[in-house]
Amino acid sequence: MRPRLHVLLGGGGVGKTTLAASLAVALAREGRTVGLLGIDPAKRLRTALGLSDLDDLPREVPAMDGRLEAAILRPEQTLRRWAIESHAQGGEAAELFRNPFFALLADGLAASTDSIAAGRIVEWSEREPALDDLIVDTAPGLPALEFLGKPDKILALLDGRLFGWLGAHGRHGSAKAHHWSIPRFLSGSLVKLAGLGAFAQIAEMVARMESCLATFGRRVSLARDWFRAETTQILIVASAERTQECAEMIDALAKLHLRPAAIVLNRALPSALSADALHFAPALTTAPNVVLDAERAFLCWVRALAAQQRVALDRLATIGVPIATAPRATLDGRDAALAEIGAALLAGLPRN
Secondary structure: OOOEEEEEEEOOOOOHHHHHHHHHHHHHHOOOEEEEEEOOOOOOHHHHHOOOOOOOOOEEEOOOOOEEEEEEOOHHHHHHHHHHHHOOOOOHHHHHHHOHHHHHHHHHHHHOHHHHHHHHHHHHHHHOOOOOEEEEEOOOOHHHHHHHHHHHHHHHHHOOHHHHHHHHHHHHOHHHHHHOOOOHHHHHHHHHHHOHHHHHHHHHHHHHOHHHHHHHHHHHHHHHHHHOOOOOEEEEEEEOOEOHHHHHHHHHHHHOOOOOOEEEEEEEOOHHHHHHHOOOOOOOOOOOOHHHHHHHHHHHHHHHHHHHHHHHHHHHHOOOOOEEEEEOOOOOOOOOOHHHHHHHHHHHOOOO
16 A cells, blocks of 8 residues: 555645645644655755755654655655666676766656656655655646656656667677567667767667656556556645636646545635624724734735635635635735644544
């Protein structure tokens, strides 16, 4: 059994990363073993957790009743680590790293963080069998959905005949060209396009990476099934100022045969304050002064927030997805504890 997966999606500036950290801390405070992976290249996760740095390998976050580890996806480090692990015997990893086309492949895949992230979450669950929850903080906006859609594209590429042909050539070498399973017209075209030496290097790289690619393909296949599991919780994070992307994300998820567990309205006012603030009108009988002007400005600000939140909730209610709320940190400018925000969110989310 795999841990429960929580994937947070949302537009930029809605507080998604802080909410992911809050959810992770709250679950860990319940005594659970939690992993938190950030695949947003902006690396705001370490700031939310108050850490000086985060790396590809998980780092433990202190002061938890359970256990919380956090990591930032660094695709170039992940790829090289996978290559080394799949070539633990001998110096094959060093030979692979010297191949110029491996560097091109690693750089290309590293630029597509979503391609690596799908395999990375499965690797984490394999390395940590005691993990109860794994939370993924994605990049902002609709491009983050690539993370959920990439497995099908990657598997189609890895299962394609071209990789098999190149691997066969890399294993047998040019001296046995007439035994290749690759058609002569295609091999001839590739040789003309890249040159014989370059073609041999590409084929050698694919052959050396067969074990690594097989492991990657297996993990990506497991990730695809994991995304669609009933226990997986996909959360779309919105703020009262930004709800327009929610419907677009739900439509995009539907094309991937996925459905969000809830839309989370982040930085929400307490429900009682939201209702009362719209009708509360204090009797200001004394002459205006600095204190009363400040109180009046504060009340106007709360009223505006409450009205905006009410409109946002009404708009989200028409989408047909459960709505949860996560509280605004505080009204006096100080940050609330992550655990308090996460606990309030957990109270409103479906729990299996």
